[in-house]
Amino acid sequence: MELSLEQKFQEKIDRDERIEPRDWMPDSYRKTLVRQISQHAHSELVGMLPEGNWISRAPSLRRKLGLMAKVQDEAGHGLYLYSAAETLGVERDTMFDQLHSGKAKYSSIFNYPTLTWADIGAIGWLVDGAAIMNQVPLCRCSYGPYARAMVRVCKEESFHQRQGFEIMLTLCQGTPEQKAMAQDALNRWWWPSLMMFGPNDAESPNTKQSMAWNIKRFSNDELRQRFVDMTVPQAELLGIKIPDPDLKLNEETGNYHFGAINWDEFWQVVKGHGPCNKDRLAARVKAHEEGAWVREAAMAYAEKQENRLNKAKTA
Amino acid sequence: MKNNDLFKYTLQLADDVMILGHRLSEWTGHGPVLEQDIALSNIALDLIGEARNLYQYAAKQEGNGKTEDDYPYKRDVLQWTNALIVEQKNGDFAQTIVRQFLFDCYHYYHLEALSKSTDEQMAFIGAKSVKEARYHLQYSAEWMVRLGDGTEESHARMQQAIEDKMHYFEELFIPTAAESRLVESGVAVDLAPIRVKAYAKLNEVIKESTLKLPEDIYTQQGGRNGVHTEHFGYILAELQYMQKSYPNMQW
Numbered sequence A: 001m002e003l004s005l006e007q008k009f010q011e012k013i014d015r016d017e018r019i020e021p022r023d024w025m026p027d028s029y030r031k032t033l034v035r036q037i038s039q040h041a042h043s044e045l046v047g048m049l050p051e052g053n054w055i056s057r058a059p060s061l062r063r064k065l066g067l068m069a070k071v072q073d074e075a076g077h078g079l080y081l082y083s084a085a086e087t088l089g090v091e092r093d094t095m096f097d098q099l100h101s102g103k104a105k106y107s108s109i110f111n112y113p114t115l116t117w118a119d120i121g122a123i124g125w126l127v128d129g130a131a132i133m134n135q136v137p138l139c140r141c142s143y144g145p146y147a148r149a150m151v152r153v154c155k156e157e158s159f160h161q162r163q164g165f166e167i168m169l170t171l172c173q174g175t176p177e178q179k180a181m182a183q184d185a186l187n188r189w190w191w192p193s194l195m196m197f198g199p200n201d202a203e204s205p206n207t208k209q210s211m212a213w214n215i216k217r218f219s220n221d222e223l224r225q226r227f228v229d230m231t232v233p234q235a236e237l238l239g240i241k242i243p244d245p246d247l248k249l250n251e252e253t254g255n256y257h258f259g260a261i262n263w264d265e266f267w268q269v270v271k272g273h274g275p276c277n278k279d280r281l282a283a284r285v286k287a288h289e290e291g292a293w294v295r296e297a298a299m300a301y302a303e304k305q306e307n308r309l310n311k312a313k314t315a
Numbered sequence B: 001m002k003n004n005d006l007f008k009y010t011l012q013l014a015d016d017v018m019i020l021g022h023r024l025s026e027w028t029g030h031g032p033v034l035e036q037d038i039a040l041s042n043i044a045l046d047l048i049g050e051a052r053n054l055y056q057y058a059a060k061q062e063g064n065g066k067t068e069d070d071y072p073y074k075r076d077v078l079q080w081t082n083a084l085i086v087e088q089k090n091g092d093f094a095q096t097i098v099r100q101f102l103f104d105c106y107h108y109y110h111l112e113a114l115s116k117s118t119d120e121q122m123a124f125i126g127a128k129s130v131k132e133a134r135y136h137l138q139y140s141a142e143w144m145v146r147l148g149d150g151t152e153e154s155h156a157r158m159q160q161a162i163e164d165k166m167h168y169f170e171e172l173f174i175p176t177a178a179e180s181r182l183v184e185s186g187v188a189v190d191l192a193p194i195r196v197k198a199y200a201k202l203n204e205v206i207k208e209s210t211l212k213l214p215e216d217i218y219t220q221q222g223g224r225n226g227v228h229t230e231h232f233g234y235i236l237a238e239l240q241y242m243q244k245s246y247p248n249m250q251w
């Protein structure tokens, strides 16, 4: 019996082969990927803002350079990801419009403010740490361009995570004031970091399909648990306390049991009511609008150059 | 603080690239195009990297347990000797590009000559940074042309930026007394031939970008003597925020 396109597609996925831009794919697969990759790209872009907020105030030349390089890396990640999404037939400008209108989402973690220098350490340690958890499995995602983009991204993310941890370590080995700063940052970033993995599996209806398509390899709750298990010993090493009275090692499983996540807060921020949603979007819109004349000029110039070249050829 | 010619010269060179790098880094996350956001951050990284090498050299000269961070983070306005052009606000992308291009015209040729300094460490820093500065000049010159010869709006913005920034150019070529004394021993770069090369490049690019230099250019100066523009205090307020709020800690 002749297999349908859809069946052939799924068989390829089941053999753990990569789907490439020219291959046939179901519309829903394409749509899911566009949504996920563009959301990921937007997160890289918006994610530059909370840390960018500290570039001008970084406390030493070494830290200033480290932070600048990190934020610049995130811009690069955005670039790889927008390019990956473009292979699915969606333009960067369209994705920007969706971001600016609020139609497209980005990771909610970036809607929290960076108040002290310790936040730069905590973001690197926790937020990049959580990002790695999410992203390493994506290096094996069934869609080739996304998987390949993630390989490059993950290398840099683990560097970011180490840099963040090292900032935290320096603070924790510093004065009592510095250590208090580190503790405060952990208090504020811990729960939003756990929320980065998304709703509980029971509330995450798309997970099953994404796993069948080999876009996702592990469920939200599995990844969240791994993150907690990885991070708790690191906090112990730093000598600061995770702000969860229910946190406890389960001797049998070796996993840490953790307290209930405040999902009301999560949905509030997703809906646009987090502490910085408005500022973050406004900053992106401003950069885009104020850059319009630059992009127009670059296009006009390129056109002029092409005409000149053509004229020279025919002359 | 130490007060000899080489030390002063080292800090003066460092201050230029430190402040310009700091200014450029304000663009990170806010650039007009993602690719240009990355490019401006790249240049900022290069410039602050160069500043770091020079401040390290200053610290070595001074000894006494001084570090690279003592100079950018612990000096007040009057002790900074950067040229005024680098501290000017970013403004729109046109103002940033013009400021960058004017500085690059000086910086590239200056580093090229510095790499032949009789002072080994200066020569080393010059040789290291000149490769980066060559790329900076190429980048800013390309954008001069692209925006100058782009749309009516971009042309107008660029022409305005030239009018606004041109009177900060000449200061880059006026040697301080310490600098002049160091030229004799071949440590410092003689600015006269650098000025000729920089103006040649400037004129070439201005022509290609269909822009015009202002008819009469007056010269603003003072940075080399610590007399800065009013923007400068605000730069330091941010740059030195942590050191002022939490003195004498390791970060």
Ligand SMILES: [Fe+2]
Residues within 6 Å of the ligand: A044, A073, A074, A077, A153, A157
């Ligand atoms: Fe990233």
Ligand SMILES: [Fe+2]
Residues within 6 Å of the ligand: A074, A128, A156, A157, A160
């Ligand atoms: Fe990162």
